Amino acid sequence: MLGDIIIEEERYTMKRWWRCLLIVALAGLVWGSSTSGIADEKDRYAQLTPKYRKWLTEEVCWIITPQEEEEFLRLKSDTNRERFIEGFWEKRDPNPLTRENEYRDEHYQRLEYANRYLAVGSTRKGCLTDMGRVYILLGKPDDRDHTYSSNIVLPYEIWHYFKSPAPGLPPGMRIMFYRRFGAGEYLLFDPLFDRNRIFISRIRQWEFISPEQIRDVLGLEFTQAYSGIAPGYSTGFSSQIVEELRDPTWLKETIVSQVRSVPETGVVVDYTFDIFALSFEQVNIPTEEGFYQCHFNIEIPSEQITLKEEEDKLLGKVKFLGSISDSKGMTIARLEETAFLELSKEDYPAKQHYNLSLRWRADLVPGEYNLNLLSFDKLGRGQGKVEHTFTVDELRADRWLLSDIALGYKAVKANREMVEKGLPFTFGEYAIYPQGDATFRRGRGVMVAAELLAPEGWMPEEEPVTLVLSVEKGGEKKVLTSVPLSGIEGGGRRMVFFDSISTETLPPGEHTISLEVVNLSGELLIAEQKRCTLVDQPIEYGKFIINAQRGVDPVHLEYLFGLQYFLKGEYLKALPHLETAALKKPEELSYQVMFIKNLVVLDRLSRAEELVKGLRAKFPHDPQVLLIEATLLAKREHFAEALSRYEEVVKGGFTSAEIYNAMGMLYLNLKNNTKAREAFQRSLEIDPSQPEIKKLLEQIKGNYYK
Template structure:
């Protein structure tokens, strides 16, 4: 069987902005173990970004630091397919050269000299001009560079070094701070008179005189004043390593280092993403989201291309308590013909789930099991209540929509009979349509009948276009979909603002979104993989909502939805367990036992309900039954301290002290740090 690993770099349109991460207590660089201190303070001191440095100092132990260093180099590797990391090899080659040649004749190590720093950051120059052993000019060296515009540097520029007053290390020369007068041995004029110094140097070394005022070949220097562009160049040189890497991976590694497996830790990739909260006709809110990883790596086995993606989602309240979480494994498989059609397109994974009202943090982690890469995003979510006042959702911008028939399942970004295909980067071509969708679920009848919408497009800070619509012209209450042609929008950056006017002609709601029109006539749109979700009336939706209320301690609503789920599908063990838990919580033990007992009659894949039956029987003082259920539970799942202790309580309550001691002592063997159980054991032994 032939197996081949293939990595497709996908088309990118925008970079998602990640929220700031909370800093842990940092280790001082001087307190690091010697090899990590050397790595941070010497080997990568000129190329590590401030964010990377901050994260590295928050890591603990050899494992975490080694994983970070691996990720550091991996995110600078220009060709991940090859075994070699060309960037890393070149970097250490530059350090070696600097130490061997650029510190000679001085007590300073080569990497610490100004020449060493520039060589490590920029590499070897195209050519070098030397002015050494001169009688009129202090030792001066000019390095010429070319072809670095992709790093935000000029296409051609010089870097000048000189020995101030003819001794010491070569220092970096600044046309503004030093000027040609600092290069001349016999200049006795005004230190601020650049013109006199320039003319004197011009008579000695004309080419060097020009370079002394501007580091940019071809820049006008006839004003005889130092070039400000040269000063900007010098500051940008230090920024070059930061522009060459996206360092978001560092904070992701810090955030997920205790969650993801070791083999994933160094392999963070960026993504585009979009999250929208939309209500369906029943008033239930669904979270629609998409994530587009910057690359999708797949395996080739014989004639099939495949990978498996794993999604882990977590919804937490503002105190960090988990309200809902989900895990999915998604196999992706392509034939060669299908792969050839999509390999130049982004890959968009889209999903949807219901969520009850509240303020939350949404964390999503996506792992590729083939390449051991991961990506993630975090978002704040606000879910309005069913009866909330009029609120406007965020604008969804899309280049394409499609009218589809309604189904019993929910599909991401499908609203009613319209499937929306949003662009997370909000990039459009002049040939695209611009569709704008939003909801106002609680809109009043007065506003619906007499209100209006105003769409204002801004190009930069200037208003570019304005259109208005009557709200009553939209057929579905609270849902708004508008289409605009972009034919007359020149390529640029835009902002669209949607104002909602009341029947009294006052603005009551405002939302805005940014988008861009590309120079490209066609923008590749993604290959979409969608996960379906049950509709609002489905028993699974009721179960999910009930569980979310239960986890927040809102037991009345939890019971309402969990009872609905069980009633719609009474043969579902999962739904019976959910309903049973809320009944036990509300001390309705007889009801809980009644709905769980039927599942004893048939073999099950899940025997968690035995624990629930044990708890209900214990609360009903049916101790023998409770012990029987608890022991059967242990037979399926092995040792469980909570269940062992419950068995002890049941024996003690039924007067069997020896069996109670046996259960509790076994529990203490597993975990001796149970003070309450220790006291119970001591009490029973004292009674003997």
């Protein structure tokens, strides 16, 4: 998803700011500005003869830089192309004094191996697969662990690099590949974004609900590789390396500049990078519906972002990847945003100190969570991460509840579009603009916002309370304002907003802002605190803003809450949310399927069967519906009927080794060894690497099942 960039400009210092220099980067404008441009790009490849097209798109596609590729495509004659190729390899020759070009020889050996051995299950050449790309970039692994298909576990492979395969990469690397649904080519596994459930057969997934159960089945090697790409490496940093292996634009640049020698493991590449000086803020807002709106603000100083010159512009590109997982390791929310910066050279000096601000919102049910967020400069060497553990508290109707405090340098009235889109840091009627490190210029007003929930049964007339805003430094507390609480009833919610509190009389340094709710007798009912820093020097408040949250569909939120509870194993709590989503949007098949899965786990088979019957009427040939029905029938021991559903799925063109294995097991239950043997043989045709199925076939031939 591409980030919509908004420019917020503050005229605080005496300097007169120039025009806005960042052009809003909308997805359609960035990628789809001209269909003719796409056609022209295709024509440029089409003009190449097969020899040179193959060289560009297969032989060197993982090591040629974008600039080199552009230069090659501009050439008009084969003579010039041959000269270019000669220079391409000369540039990469680690020892020009010898006749051999060790880099080129090593590269073509890797290319040949990838094409011969790494195209398993793929319709593409091996060099174009994930395995082929990693092999070409990092060389032959020191060891490889294979796990073949069984009735439970899908095939996967782990590559071990005992020594560091390149400077900047850790020793003990373990790169994992898996086959989606047990078929097709091997795909690169991302420890941050891919779930361990993808390694379990879809037919057997409901037997292994928790990550612990799955890891027990898959074993120690899997657990280690699943946890990180190397010992001591977090899933966040592991994901950074995986991202570079998937999109090696930066690696291509470093290959050219860092080739020094070719040891046994292959080409030496410098993977070191600069660390972004990130600032991070989180604000959790409770809602009357029982969940929390969690708002995140991550800022990067723009002077740390690489800008490359193109004609009369300066261009930058920063990618953000993030995830929120629960205490069991299940991914609850994901983020993928790319910020495209386009600046004029004339205006750059005035805006060079603006921060790039990513604002994200995720709606979460109570629980323990881990946030992993990565950012990396796609045109330079800057990278950064945020790893943060936080708790979303249980909401209780019998007590006061106050959200985290949000401090901002600016607040505006939230319009209808802001509310409908559910933009981050939108509090009731106002949108707050946070300052990443909570540092403000002394003397300038600071906005304070929070959300307050009153307990059920509270009567404001009988039990009046007061809101007290104060600031504390060095043990000295100063009340800034105190106002009676109004406009809220028992069980209700109200935004608390203080517009531009004065800081002129406060000394510079770190302060603690406190918001308290007290009754007439002075008893403290609830309080929240937030630290901030006041300084005397001018502060740049201009921002390049990316709002990662898009429109919020309340029905989809119900589905997400149900899914969160389901993944946490709290199936009874998940039930009303999934049911609400399924009832309000019966046309959304994914809502119906998830609701039925929850019913199956709760062993409410009659209701599940009733719903499946309705889905069969609406979606008579959908494989998801047929597979769910087959599962229910098998659970009821209606083996023949379950088989008929699988056969219908297969006739519809949806086949996999797991489906044939399930059919084989059903045939065995029906004492039909001949049909069982045929089903298992079909499974092995799709995936020959299934030793347990081969063993089962031998048992059938030996009349094991009677």
